[in-house]
Amino acid sequence: MGGDPGACRGEPDRGRRAHRLGAPRIAAFRRYHDESRRPTLYADYLVSRNLALAALLFAALALRARRMLGCLMALTATIQVLDVILDVAAGRWLLLPGLLLFAVLFAVGATRLASQPLWH
Secondary structure (H helix, E strand, O other): OOOOHHHHHOOOOHHHHHHHHHHHHHHHHHHOOOHHHHHHHHHHHHHHHHHHHHHHHHHHHHOOOHHHHHHHHHHHHHHHHHHHHHHHHHOOHHHHHHHHHHHHHHHHHHHHHHOOOOOO
16 A cells, blocks of 8 residues: 555645645746746836836935935936937837936936036
8 A cells, every 4th residue: 555645535645736836936937037028027127226216316305415316316317328228229219208308307407416517
């Protein structure tokens, strides 16, 4: 009478149960490496980056830290310009006007806060 001692009591085979428990974990791991999931994963990183920058911008504004706010605005403008370059390379023309507008607005705001041009 080899086999699982719990089988005669109507319990499922432990080997099969372990396999069923491990399968969703492997499937969850594989879905992040799926080709169709990459744009969504990239968008998730983009949203988290933008939320972090927005939180820092609001914190600097609330603390009235003009110098830090100017630096964060310059960083945001630089990131927007890099996003424009990447979108031009990828052919996503629809996003360009909004990104360029944000880049210009943040660069002008940072320049005004610094009371001198950013390149000095």
